[in-house]
Amino acid sequence: MKELISLVDEKLNEYMPVIYPEDIFKAMKYTLMLPGKRLRPIMCLETARMLGCDIKKAMPTACAIEMLHCQSLIHDDLPCMDNDDFRRGKPSNHKVFGEANAVLAGDALLTFAPQLIIEKSKDLNSETILKLVHEFTKWGGAYALIAGQVVDIESEGGKYVKSPEETLDFIHMNKTAALFRLAIRSGAIVSNAEANVLEELDNFASKFGLVFQIYDDIMDEISSFEELGKTVGKDKNSGKLTYVSLYGLQEAKSKFHSLIQECYDIINKYNSKIFTEILDKLRDRILGV
Numbered sequence: 287m288k289e290l291i292s293l294v295d296e297k298l299n300e301y302m303p304v305i306y307p308e309d310i311f312k313a314m315k316y317t318l319m320l321p322g323k324r325l326r327p328i329m330c331l332e333t334a335r336m337l338g339c340d341i342k343k344a345m346p347t348a349c350a351i352e353m354l355h356c357q358s359l360i361h362d363d364l365p366c367m368d369n370d371d372f373r374r375g376k377p378s379n380h381k382v383f384g385e386a387n388a389v390l391a392g393d394a395l396l397t398f399a400p401q402l403i404i405e406k407s408k409d410l411n412s413e414t415i416l417k418l419v420h421e422f423t424k425w426g427g428a429y430a431l432i433a434g435q436v437v438d439i440e441s442e443g444g445k446y447v448k449s450p451e452e453t454l455d456f457i458h459m460n461k462t463a464a465l466f467r468l469a470i471r472s473g474a475i476v477s478n479a480e481a482n483v484l485e486e487l488d489n490f491a492s493k494f495g496l497v498f499q500i501y502d503d504i505m506d507e508i509s510s511f512e513e514l515g516k517t518v519g520k521d522k523n524s525g526k527l528t529y530v531s532l533y534g535l536q537e538a539k540s541k542f543h544s545l546i547q548e549c550y551d552i553i554n555k556y557n558s559k560i561f562t563e564i565l566d567k568l569r570d571r572i573l574g575v
């Protein structure tokens with residue numbers, strides 16, 4: 287896992303040279319190069335590896351997905367959204383570069399990412415590249431990631447069109463699971479996976495996305511700034527709809543445990559040390575809470 291993280295870090299740095307006007311590239315690279323967990327690129331690469339593909343082929347897409355994720359973090363932290371002063375243990379992008387540059391840095395990451403897939407995926411044919419860019423725009427756009435964020439914002443203060451349970455599922459399937467689905471589906475597409483394998487791994491990614499969000503909600507309640515690198519207890523204070531606020535801590539935990547077991551049941555068939563390590567880390571942190 288550590289080696290994969292270093293490899294991704296190295297590639298992210300290499301793919302984005304800082305040129306004139308430096309301010310925008312510095313702002314883009316600031317959040318991008320802070321120590322994130324790199325879960326999405328790692329899951330993309332590991333999916334490719336376990337399906338018998340050279341991970342080099344998936345590297346531009348894996349890095350592009352991390353850029354999209356970073357864009358969403360930069361914009362999420364803005365005063366007009368979640369208004370958070372810290373991210374990945376450091377001041378948020380807009381705190382360092384100002385709001386205008388943070389908005390632009392997010393926009394620039396979002397547009398640079400598909401450019402990277404197209405320009406750097408030299409080992410892939412154009413049909414595969416087209417599929418990857420299609421997946422990228424689909425999961426990153428208004429039918430997934432942005433939809434999740436919009437409903438998340440709307441739901442603050444109890445404004446629901448659907449029931450709270452349905453609203454919560456919608457938010458997390460779109461705001462969180464969408465990028466895990468993008469990562470794993472992309473790894474499978476690069477590997478020319480059979481349709482049934484793609485479907486099974488996509489199902490794993492959806493479940494993982496929910497598990498991860500329940501984990502995130504629980505951590506917001508029980509963890510510290512030092513561990514998370516961002517402000518804790520914000521969800522509660524802003525009246526956000528979360529697994530913990532809707533179901534309570536114990537019920538959120540029991541949902542977490544049953545869903546993570548379903549994740550193990552699927553991924554165990556693929557014999558992946560990396561996926562097992564990721565699941566173990568989440569499970570062990572919540573155990574005993």
Ligand code: GRG
Pocket residue numbers: 321322323324325355357358359361362367374396426427431432435461462498499502
């Ligand atoms: C795509 C134009 C466009 C806009 C994006 C702002 C926004 C719309 C969406 C916000 C999505 C968001 C912040 C979801 C939270 C998901 C989540 C649990 C993030 C934390 O992920 P980690 O823990 O973070 O993997 P690190 O820092 O480790 O990478």
